[in-house]
Amino acid sequence: MSMTVQDPPAAGANPSGSAGAADAPVNADARVTDLIRDAIIRGEYAPNQRLIEADLSSTFSASRATVRTALLELASEGLVERLPNRGSRVRAISLDEAIEIIEVRMGVEGLCAAKTALNLTDADATALERLRDDMVASVAEGDLVEYSRLNQYLDVRIRELSRHATASDVLARLHAQSVRHQFKLSSRPQRAKVSVLQHADIIDAIIARDPDGAEQAVRSHLRSVIDALRELES
Template sequence: MSSVTGGPPLGAEAAATVDPSVTDVIREAIIRGEYAPNQRLIEADLSAAFSASRATVRTALLELAGEGLVERLPNRGSRVRAISVDEAIEILEVRIGVEGLCAAKTAARLSDEDAAALADLRTRMIESVAEGDLVEYSRLHLSLDVRLRELSHHATASEVLARLHAQSVRHQFKLSSRPQRAKVSVLEHAAIIDAVVARNPDAAELAVRRHLLSVIDALREVSAAEAGPASAG
């Protein structure tokens, strides 16, 4: 059996076997921390785990490498790319402008039907935190991020955000799994939805900015707290 990088080049036939669901499942596993930073991703193991062909898995890993979640190593296959807190903060700083733009665009053109759907999402997010279901809350706020990109109808911003979000969301997922942080975060997300539903582009952009700056502050606090015991030793 050939090694991960020793097989034939990915041609049109292999590319045609791509299964978006495999890419999505591996992406979510990385985001949730099921695959640790720098962990090797063995094609044969992934193929068996997801009942997918090696070509499909290889294509999924190439796509995730393009998103910055996976690192391809010469003659050594693939591994989960380690994204430092500092890099995640830089990504969040870039997201402030682009994500704020999407929220403003969405607020300016929101339909009544989409407004009702966002209001329902707001309710479910608040309920999930109140019930302590932080996994569901994380899923819902990821859905909100995607929906705001879609409703903005801004193709360039959406493409940029999809890539940036995938790289920084693993750190955000760790934050949202902390009950106290989730209680703060859900109110920030509710404020974003309220501004968008009110069709107020300036308020929507400001709400996004406040939320992402809050995420940056929280990441710095957690990073400092985690580094404290190590540096003390």
């Protein structure tokens, strides 16, 4: 049975497309988790900032129970720290730690890209070509918010299409911890112009069913990210 790359969901859209009452609590938990995660990544909550459940409940129009579930999930991802008897705060991730995480991602994301190149169907290839064109167009138009969204979607789809469950689970946890630092880069137009070409190289190698080329393209991109982060910090 083939797996087809789907069009990127619109921002705020429910990926499941289901409105069943039984799914509502699960969807609400996932929605609030996504919203808080995105706010942390964008820097709306600073490292070590306390995350007050009542405030988050008001901000995201969610119950305290839903917010608590979201914070537990984000703690498991390494974005939030749970403090005994004191609630939660944004976990501070140093540049050195973020670089170490990216170095680990280099190997695992390269593996996923190689596996995706081997598993790719014609329908997958067509959808990835469309995604590549959309990413290039968003940068050309200066829409860096849309580019960031498409970038994240590409990461997720490569993991899914790799059909490597263990690698996907590892990356889902690692990616969130380092992406806050990368977000600083993606908001810079000159960096986006470099990054989008690197992502196009990854997609082109996958479409060509070239596992070695896809893996090397991922490694080259992430080495560039590390160099850019160090330059930004200095």
